[in-house]
Amino acid sequence: MKKLIYPYATLCIAILFLLLTADVLAQATRYTRGIGRYPGDDAENFNPLPAPASDQVRNLALYRTVIHSSSYDYNLTGQLITDGIIGIDMPVTYSGFTSQDGELPKNQCLYLVDHNPVTRLPIQGSEGWIQISWSGPLALPVFDSLIFGFDVQGDNASQAAWSVELSGSVDGTTWTSIRTATGAGIPGDTISPAFKYFLPGNHRVIPMNCSPGEGLHHLRISFNAPAVSWWNIGGLETFLQGDKVTFLTSSTFTSAWMDTGNPQEWVSVDLGAPSQVHEVILDWIRRGDGCQLQHSMDGQQWTDWIAMPESSDGTRDLLIVSAPVEMRYLRVLIKHARAIPALLSELQVMGTGGKLWQPKPAAEMQDHKMLLSGGSWKLQRASEVQEEGLNLGRPGYNDRDWVTATVPGTVLSSFLNVEAIPDPNYGDNQLMVSESYFNGDFWYRNEFEVPQPFIRDRVFLQFKGINWKAEVYCNGRVVGTIAGAFTRSVFDVTDFIHPGSNAIAVKIMVNANPGGVKEQTAASPDLNGGVLGADNPAFHATIGWDWIPTIRGRDAGIWDDVLLTSTGPVTLEDPFVDTRLPLPSTDAADVMVAVNLVNHTNLAQEGILEGRLGEVAFQQAYTLQPNESRLVRFTPVEVKGLHLSHPDLWWPNGYGEPNLTDVNLKYVLSNGSVSDEQHFQTGLRQMTYSGEDKALRIYVNGVRFVPKGGNWGFAESMLRYRSREFDIAVRYHRDMNYTMIRNWVGMTGSDAFFDACDRYGIMVWQDFWLANPWDGPDPDGDSMFMANARDFVHRIRNHPSIGLYCGRNEGNPPPSLNQSLANLVDSDHPGMIYFPHSAEGPVSGYGPYGAMPASFYFQYRATEKPHSELGMANIVSKESLDRMMPADAQWPIGRMWGIHDFCDGGAQNGAAYKKLMEINFGPIDQLEDWLSLAQFRNYEGYRAMYEAQSRNRMGLLIWMSHSAWPSFVWQTYDYYFEPTAAYFGVKKACEPLHIQWNASTDSIEVVNYSHSDVKGLIAQAELFDLNGALKWSHRMNVDSRIDSRQNCFPEEKPEDLTRVYFLRLKLMQGDEVLSENFYWRGPGTEEALGDNFLLRNAHDNDYSALRNLPKVPVTMTENGRQTNADETGFTLTVKNTGDRPALMIRLNVVGEQTGEQVLPVLYEDNYFSLMPGEQKEVLVRVRNEDTRGEKPVIKLSGFNVIAK
Known part of the structure; x- marks a missing residue:
């Protein structure tokens, strides 16, 4: 027996070891959540988790995903039939009319009332009218003045009399004149020169003071001006006692789905899992005709179930079945006998099964920092909450029926994460989500346990980012308010927080000026931006641009971390590290370290501030008076070690290593306890500049820096990026040989973005939150803007990746803001450049943004200044297309492509892209062929944009390098992080040492963007015919100087070369290939790409013979x-x-x-x-x-x- 025990024991131990090892390995690799699922790292993801199924009968449809066949407008969508709100009143609906087009489609009728003067409606002729109408229980809001905006074409010499009349009506039939304006010649007043720059030169306004009274449902403006031959109506601005009045019905809310009255309409709900249904309750505001219930297990194949009686009385249908019916999907089918839309307020599906949610456990406490991510966060629309914030912020409040929230996250993403809405990024699902529902304030609340050891002298509640404004309550007390999307807020809650159960409530207030919805079509991306700019700092892009749809709720929510910190009586705030070099030498560095010491008590505090910069330690004793805040500095004068010899400097990508230095600061009290400490990384580097008044040149540590990179319009449509996603994106930029990202209009505010840029050596062009004045108005006030600006500069100034500050996109900030921003950068981030305009002054811009032949960029966009925007569409792979939209919408190119930004019109000019594809490759009738051939276009176009900069080497930031949602335009990799062919064209063109073909001069060039001269190079060119036979080659010796373009030799074509051929280039040093490039070439065509001034003389090559190549x-x-x-x-x-x-x-x-x-x-x-x-x-x-x-x-x- 003894002989058998030992082997048996050994075997058991071995098995146990293998099991434990497998378990350790499995735990060592924590897999991410899948492609396009953000946040991808589960450690950074605080989305709710599925809860165990319940046998309790409940409303399975509550907060479940709904899809509809149509909706009357952007407010009354199918989403609202499962929101738990039963409405009884008719909703307010809006219609817009013009004399030329009659009733306008819903994607255009808002132009009259969207507070955006650049969204305009044309009317031919000298006379006409526009009309706005509200239907339902509410009359139009009362106003006492308005401005009618328009631009015209006509006879400026004419003095014929004109009139513009404002009329009102209760019933749309009987009209009463309210006010008439008259004059001679061209109607109206011209606008101020400053604003005229961004509007048509003939834009005019007619202001009217009027008293239309209450109860009106219709307004009409009629105009007659014989001198005018054509009107472009920009809409109305209405006011009451000087304040804006909106006619957007998204400012009202009724919970109901309203269809468009088509002969067959439907709305379906996904119960989330197979369910046993006992009864169905439908609450109508207006019952539809011929209603029938259907059920399904897959949402595709439907089984007729219950035909609802035509003669039902009242507004509620209660349908009880004799035995439970199994289903996952339920659909209400309406067969309209009359063209009268139905109004269904609520659908309740009573049964068992379905899907439930539970909060993800809260993040673990670390030392004296408690991250309030995950846990018991709940969310509810403020209109459905009767209690005040003081009560909501007390432990024990019953929020059982609230939505399980995701924090950090937006309101919209919280609803998505519990599947209360379909994914707005897929297909046209954005149209299923109600604009008015999310255009309201929301309450968040959270209950959490605070252990006794956590609490020290002071406790602070910190918000790193909310949108747009907030009221904060804690344990039945008012904590404070937050204003602006880009400011951190820290509240002293020492007197509020106690050991045990605590609660906070946060009322998130949505934007005051949300504007209207934009719906892109195959023809048009609509116009960019709008009135949301008045609320800046805000996520202005969420109103909709030609690269991102209108985000419902405008990304309101608690979008960044919330945390509790516990400290001693003194805290360290706003540390700052500044480096100065004895340029041009980089053999030494003088470093200054500064920090604010804040005493939060009524007693004097004695202590020592201890610091460490890398290996250099320093300290100094400070006594702080009661409630004193003191800025202290350490310089090489006081601390000899801060004069560094041969420092490890931070360098941008391609210029050296992005070395980071650890900084540690702590204040140690006289009793030996640490009151507070700060740990962060910075980079030792110095920025200098020249040509600020002509053509900007940037220097990092005395070395000329050429910005090559792209614009980031927005990180992710619903603000779901965390450190993983930012790391991936910025790592991709480094891999593409990029050196800079432009944080366009400052829309990316996460610390993780700047951390990644520091880590990978990518510099940041930091905009403030001002879009092109054409795309939105100035902020309504300076104080909130500058408070956000000051905090944000303090937030990012220790990041070595910050390369410059810019005031406004394609325009100048208002004078007061411009001066304040310049002063802020000068005083709080010394050594950094600030300039007001992103496309003029020391830089250039303005695109173009559509696909162009390679030669165009060499001839017209080899700019003499750093160029801030230039771009083209970029078509995705079939795999990404499948993730983007259903198969039946993929071909032919049409409406769904337009929704995802590939529109024939607009700056992206999809029509020109398609025309270029046809010129290059001939007619294409298969999706797979079109996608494959588009990669040639992607590669060639994106490569050429950068290669063209070789003439002046001033730098280029394309529009854009990164996509915020699934799109076909302006990206190098797509939303799912798949690099397209454009990515590799960019990577090739942006090589620090590069060989290329100049499409304008037809010659071979060597370009040196690196930080040193390179000698002993060989430039080689080879021509191959269509069959791959070598027809010509040439080489020459080259020495390449830093910051230079060397013209080597022209391309020579032998007579027997095929019409389509290939050019391959190599740059070698000995046997090592340092750069390689490959071009496909073809005969030129005479066919222009389009009619506008950029395209009339733009021609390209015929590559269609490539399609004859065999596999x-x-x-x-x-x-x-x-x-x-x-x-x-x-x-x-x-x-x-x-x-x-x-x-x-x-x-x-x-x-x-x-x-x-x-x-x-x-x-x-x-x-x-x-x-x-x-x-x-x-x-x-x-x-x-x-x-x-x-x-x-x-x-x-x-x-x-x-x-x-």
Whole structure:
């Protein structure tokens, strides 16, 4: 027996060891949540979790996803039939009319009342009228003055009499004249020169003081001016005692779905899981005709269930079944006998099963910091809450029926996370979400336990970011208010917080000027921006631009962290580190460290401030008087160690390493306890500039810096990025050889963004929150704006990545703000440049933004100043398209593409892109072919934008490098973090040392953007015919100076070269290839791309012969796979084993078992081409956490490739 025990015990131990090891490995790799699911790192994700199923009969439809066939407007959507609110009154609906077009479609009728003078409606002829109408129980709001805005064309010399009459009506039939304005010639008054710059030169206004009285439902403005041949109506601005009055019905709220009265309408609810349904209750405001209930398990195949009686009395239908019916989806089908829309207020589905939610556990407390993320946060529309904030902020308040909230997160994302709305980023789901529901204030509340050891002398409640304004309550006490989307707020709650159960309530107040909804179409992206600019600092882009839809609720919510901190009596606030170098030498650095010491008590406090910068330690004793705040500084005068020898400086990408230095500060009281401490990283570097009044040149540590990068209009449509997503995006920028990101209009405010830029050496062009004046008005006041600006500068000034500050996009700030911003940067972030205008003065801009031939950029956009915006559409892969929209909407290109920004009109000019595709490749009738060929266009266009800058090397920030939602335009990688061919065209063009073809001069060039001269180079060019045969080659020796373009030699075409051919360039030093480039070339065409002034003379090449190339075999061999705790790297050899060129070879990482794509991925190269018999080695890297537990493998494809 003894002989058997030992092996058996050994076996048990071995098995146990293997099990424990497997468990440890499984825990070591925490997989991310999947492609497009943000936040992706579960440690940063505080979305609610599914709760165990319940056997209790309940309303399974409450806060469940609803899809509708149509909605009358953007307010009365299907979402409202499961919001738990039963309405009985008719809603207020709005209609707009013009004499020319009659009743306007819903995406245009708001132009008359959206407070945006640049959204205009045309009326031909000398006379006409516009009309706005409210239907329902409420009359139009009372006003006492208005401004009628328009622009005209006509005979400026005419003095014919004109009249403009304002009339009102109760019933739309009988009209009463309210006020008439008259004159001679062209009607109205001109506007101020400052505003005229951004409006048509002939824009005019007619102000009217009037007393229309109450009870009106209709207003009409009639105009007659013989001198005018054409009107463009900009709408009405109405006022009462000087305050704005809005006619937008989203300012009212009725909980009901209203269809458009089509012969067949429907609304369906997803119960979340198979359910047993006992009864259905429908509450109508106006019952539909021929109603029938249907059910389904998949939402596709429907079974008729209950035909509702036509003669039902009252407004409620109670449908009880004899035995429970299993279903997941329930649909109400309406077959209208009359063209009268139905109004369904609420749908209750009583039964068992369905889906429930529970809060994610709160984050763990760390030392004396308690992150209030996760936990018991709840959310409710303020209109449904009767209690005051003092009561809501007490423990024990019954919020059982509130929505489980996500904090940090927006109101909209909280509803998405519990599946109360469909994903607004998919298809046209944004139209399923009610504008008016989210255009209201919301209450958040949270209850949490505070352990006794946490509480010290002082306790602070901190908000890192809310939108737009907030009232804060704690344990039945008023804490304070917050104003603006980009300010941190810290409240001393020492007297409020106690050990045990605590509660806070936060009332989030939505924007005062939300504006109207924009709906993009296949034809038009609508006009950018709008009146939301009056609320800045706000997330102005959420009103809708030509690259992002209108975000319901405008991203109101608690969008950044909330935390409790506990300190001693003295805190450290606003530390600042500043570096000065003896330029041009970088052998030494003088560093200054400053911090505010704040005594929060009525007693004097003695202590020592201890600091450490890297390895340099320093300290000083300070006695603070009661309630004193004192700014203290350490300089090399007091601390010799702050004069550093041979410091590890922070350098931008391509110029050196982005070295970061640890900074530690703490205030130690006389009793030896640490009152407060601060830990952060900074970079030692100095910014200098020249040409501020002509053409800006930027220097980092005395070395000229060329900004190459892109604009970020917005990080993510619902503010769901966390440190993982920012790391991925900025890491991609580093991989593309970028050096700068423009934080356009300051819309990205997360600390994690700036941390990532510091880490990867990407500099930041930091805008303040002012869009082009065409895109929105000035802020309504300076005080809130400047309070946010000061706090934000203090928040980011220790980041070495901050490269400059800009006041406004494509315009100047108002004079008072401009001076205040300049003074702020000068005093609080010394050494940094501030300039007011993003596209004039020392920089240039204004696009263009549509696809252009490569030669255009060399001829017209090789700018003499840093250029702030230039871009084109960028088409995604089929995998991303499938994630974006349903299959039946993908081809032909149409409405759904327009919703996702690929519109024929607008700045993106999708019509020109499609025309260019046709010129390049001929007619294309298959989706897969169009997507594949579009990658040629993506690569060529994005590469050319940067290569064209070689002439002056002043820098380019494209519009845009990053996409905030699933889009077809202005991006290098897509919303799902898949790099498109454009990514690799950019990566190629932005190489620090680069060889290229100049599309304007037809010559070969070497460009040096690096930080040193390079000698002993060989520039080589080769021409291959369409079949891949080498027809010409040439090489020459080159020495490349820093910041230079070397013109090497012209391209020479032999007579026997095919019409379509290939140009390959190499820049070598000995046997090492430092840069390689590949171009497809074709005969020019005479066909212009379009009618506007940029496109009339723009022509491009005919590459259609590429489509005649046969499929060629390409092999891929994995040479090695290296896996560590974080990442797996593949070294691949890709070889063209065929006898023709293999073009646009695409590597795609997928899971071995499922074949599902893995993203993000770093590809050393992709969308590359190989001549017959050639091979290429490529390194591919993927983070293990993104593999979802599968072995990652490479899938090979390409334009004319057969993977072998």
